[in-house]
Amino acid sequence: MDIPAMRANFAKAAATGDEAPLYFYAHLFLSHPETRQMFPVSMAHQRDRFFTALGDVVTRVDDLDALVPILRQLGRDHLKFGVLPAHYPAAGASLLATLEHFDPEWTPELAKSWAEAYDVVATVMIQGAEEAAGQPAWWDADVVGHERRSLDVAVLRIRPQVRYDYLAGQSLSLETELRPRLWRYYSPANAPRPDGLIELHVKARDGGPVSSALVRSIGVGDVLRLGPPLGHLTTGEDSDRDLLLVAGGMGLAPLKAMVDQVARQGPPRRVDLFAGFRTEDQIYDRADLEQLAGEHPWLTVTFAVSDDAASSLAHGEVAEVVRRAGPWSSREVRVAGPEPMVTATVAALREDGVPEHRMSSEVFAPSRPGPSVDGEVTE
């Protein structure tokens, strides 16, 4: 396998911008029409994603140790799209055809290298999928509750039809048949419950096809499709340090799940939750959180508003509000929210002496359909 030559060749295809992925998908759908139904109507986002990921993976094939766990997860995750082992060679053939099409100096050796590399990747992904053979490829979940909390936020309660295991703080991908093949990530806002109910917080983004359908069109009785859970934000059950949870906007969901986790399973620890919003009206889950704080003596909930002069709540960016209430240097810290808020909070706490290894965070950004090569959920 001549990896430098493969990289040079891939660069030629990548340099054509949208053309190479367009060619790749057209080729794939024409030679295997049955694969078309795995993709959404609009392929615009899909194009950058899948083709880039494919290229990345194949050119990094020399670092198998790092790549294998990611590929397994990726292979497992692809089950929900309906991908079967037979589809891998199909995509491989179209990939090679595309690379050949955009490289005037294509050689049989190059073809052989690519075929070998692709074969390794496909084998690992198929293994990953097979390891999950005991699990469903996806889970159907009934919507059993739908509450509009504000103009654009809804709280959904769903019940998977078969058991769905996850950890508090993780997220799950979901699809609604109103927007076929558009998978989006959401965080359950509760720890796993004996009755299996999952609470989801959804904000309708302007022009966001899935989020606005979930907020405005979905109702009780509809069925959602869930993919397997993923994510690294956890309560750190091996630690009994007290927790500081800092949420911005919809980042509240995974942190509320952590509060629930401490309430259900412990270990007993103090939890201080800070939730930042722009205005007081936007605090869509206030009643629930205040009730929780009333029930549990170990929990405090503080709301911060950044742009609401009339409010009697703490004013300022949530990072500043948290800082004013410090010091927090003995805590385990979890931060979730939009990117600027997460960056500011983590920086402020680091400056105040919270060691890096006791902080973890998750950035919430609009509509991210799938995990990247690095196993992260990215834009």
Next chain:
Amino acid sequence: MTSAPSGPGSTDRGLTPADLYDVRFTRASMLHPGYVESEVDRVVHRAAEELARHAAEKAQLRERVRTLEAQLDGAPAHEPPSEQAVRILASAQQTADNYVAEAEQFSRQVTGEARAEYEEAVRLARENAGAIIQAAQEAAARLTGPAPDGPAQGGHGVAELEEQVAYLKAFGQACRTQLRAYLEALLSDVENEWGRAHPGALPAPARPPAQRAAPEDDADRPTAFEENTAAEGRTGNDAGTGVPAASGTRPS
């Protein structure tokens, strides 16, 4: 014999298993027990013919299968699609993508505008409410304020002032109620408009998005209202190692 094999017209549609099952031969006379020989012969003959026909047909079909299989082996297992086909599909897909993007852009613009209007309406209503309450309070202060200056007016004046205070309180209360109703009506109005902004709820002959999306830079407006709110989905980010030092920190 009573059944089909001897019946008229039965010969040209071949012999079916049912025909054979249904065969009933006529009993022969007392002298010759058993079936009428000629009838039995006829049926046996026809059965033999039928079997021969099937055998021939089977051979023919086997031959055909063999030639088709040979053709299949000769042809490439999967003919790669032609360049032209790939190009046509690629451009069709691109056109579809553009339409979807335009629709999304249109929806973003409409919802963005609706949100702006909503926020503006709420803000105005709030200001209005604040101003009315303040005016009421000032009026109350003016009426109750001078009271201590004129104790000479006696109990009569105090009673009157108290009455006025009570009236003003009631007036304030009424204002509040009115304003709340007004605000709620505004909110539900905006909610309705919002619902209508949903593309699915649009009346059929909607204006083409291309025209709506045209030159004004309205598309940028919605972002102003997204600040500090996280939306659906998320990006993973390992803060433990990955978060860059921020400029957002301030002393104390």
